[in-house]
Amino acid sequence: SELQSKALARVKPSATLAVTAQARALKAAGRDVIGLGAGEPDFDTPDNIKQAAIEAIRRGETKYTDVDGLPELKSAVVAKFARENGLTYAANQIHVAPGGKTVIYNALVATLSPGDEVIVPAPYWVSYPDMVLLAGGEPVRVVGEEADGFKLRPEVLEAAITPRTKWLILNSPSNPTGAAYTAAELEALAGVLRRHPQVWVMTDDMYEHLIYGGLDYVTIAQVAPDLYDRTLTVNGVSKAYAMTGWRIGYAGGPKPLIDLMRKVAGQTTSNPSSISQWAAVEALNGPQDFIAERGKAFEARRDLVVSMLNQATGIRCATPEGAFYVYPSIEGLIGKATPDGTVIDSDDTFASALLDAEGVAVVQGSAFGLSPYFRISYATAEAVLEAACERIQRFCGSLR
Numbered sequence: 023s024e025l026q027s028k029a030l031a032r033v034k035p036s037a038t039l040a041v042t043a044q045a046r047a048l049k050a051a052g053r054d055v056i057g058l059g060a061g062e063p064d065f066d067t068p069d070n071i072k073q074a075a076i077e078a079i080r081r082g083e084t085k086y087t088d089v090d091g092l093p094e095l096k097s098a099v100v101a102k103f104a105r106e107n108g109l110t111y112a113a114n115q116i117h118v119a120p121g122g123k124t125v126i127y128n129a130l131v132a133t134l135s136p137g138d139e140v141i142v143p144a145p146y147w148v149s150y151p152d153m154v155l156l157a158g159g160e161p162v163r164v165v166g167e168e169a170d171g172f173k174l175r176p177e178v179l180e181a182a183i184t185p186r187t188k189w190l191i192l193n194s195p196s197n198p199t200g201a202a203y204t205a206a207e208l209e210a211l212a213g214v215l216r217r218h219p220q221v222w223v224m225t226d227d228m229y230e231h232l233i234y235g236g237l238d239y240v241t242i243a244q245v246a247p248d249l250y251d252r253t254l255t256v257n258g259v260s261k262a263y264a265m266t267g268w269r270i271g272y273a274g275g276p277k278p279l280i281d282l283m284r285k286v287a288g289q290t291t292s293n294p295s296s297i298s299q300w301a302a303v304e305a306l307n308g309p310q311d312f313i314a315e316r317g318k319a320f321e322a323r324r325d326l327v328v329s330m331l332n333q334a335t336g337i338r339c340a341t342p343e344g345a346f347y348v349y350p351s352i353e354g355l356i357g358k359a360t361p362d363g364t365v366i367d368s369d370d371t372f373a374s375a376l377l378d379a380e381g382v383a384v385v386q387g388s389a390f391g392l393s394p395y396f397r398i399s400y401a402t403a404e405a406v407l408e409a410a411c412e413r414i415q416r417f418c419g420s421l422r
């Protein structure tokens with residue numbers, strides 16, 4: 023098409039947003055649909071955070087702020103990185119933008135030239151490869167082993183690096199697998215990166231606070247301080263504080279990179295909502311105890327979903343360390359057919375046949391760059407998850 027730019031023509035629409043919209047439309051049309059596609063906590067934003075936003079409006083904090091964040095929010099982010107990650111950043115090393123998504127995009131737009139490569143371990147969050155393409159770079163997909171939750175192995179990383187490699191993207195705990203890296207695994211990757219000084223690391227720590235079984239969260243700049251000068255540590259309030267709609271993400275990194283990201287924001291979005299920024303100040307500086315309480319609920323849901331999915335014929339589901347996703351394999355169902363004769367030849371067919379037969383919306387693995395799998399978001403009530411898993415079991419049992 024002539025209307026669409028060449029850059030945008032390389033990009034796919036977001037599959038997770040599409041599934042969520044499809045489930046919403048079916049529900050609106052009166053179908054009994056359980057949507058397990060959306061990547062957001064079902065919990066509400068805590069009240070102290072909402073109050074801080076209301077007070078900000080009353081105080082008249084309704085004007086433009088510094089392009090990449092209020093000084094008060096940058097201070098809260100500096101304190102967060104020190105307190106929770108043992109990372110020292112100055113205020114001029116912090117970037118705040120409308121969501122973690124924009125933070126990542128700003129960094130890619132700021133740094134990628136045509137032909138620059140970005141290593142993206144699959145299965146990946148749907149937006150990474152497409153943001154790289156839109157920014158003019160080339161995503162390089164690499165795959166780990168199912169037995170290690172598809173975590174990137176040092177030898178796979180080494181083989182993927184070329185003189186054009188600009189970034190490695192890490193995401194722990196992962197969307198869509200829920201797998202989280204240990205300090206030893208990150209140290210092994212750092213060992214490879216030390217041999218390739220042209221490669222920067224973008225670590226997307228958005229699910230940091232959603233980690234279970236008493237595991238300690240670690241991020242690469244903490245494990246390998248010698249990589250600090252080429253690491254962008256990305257995080258945000260969306261998932262930890264149930265603030266997806268507020269649109270606040272942030273990152274800490276070397277000042278030269280942060281300066282370039284500010285230049286991008288200055289000519290595109292300008293500042294994220296001033297009101298949301300004040301809410302994020304309260305999120306980061308206020309009480310944190312609800313995070314652990316909600317974590318317990320997420321862990322119980324994870325255990326329920328993993329156990330029920332493993333009881334479904336043909337599904338194999340590992341127990342991930344964190345986030346609120348599972349990424350089960352449907353290898354055992356490929357080639358089978360539904361009672362009305364649809365052959366399950368891919369995870370795309372599986373997801374659409376499941377939605378059709380049982381009204382359960384999941385996202386097909388092809389969207390995350392690895393088939394045949396699907397992703398379930400378990401950020402919903404246990405009773406709903408139980409009903410959904412019963413439907414999935416019935417659907418899998420009906421295949422011949």
Ligand code: PLP
Pocket residue numbers: 061120121122123124147193196197226228258259260266269270271
């Ligand atoms: N990174 C990962 C891995 C995500 O799953 C998401 C949201 O789905 C984001 C970043 C973006 O977060 P935000 O809503 O703050 O833009």
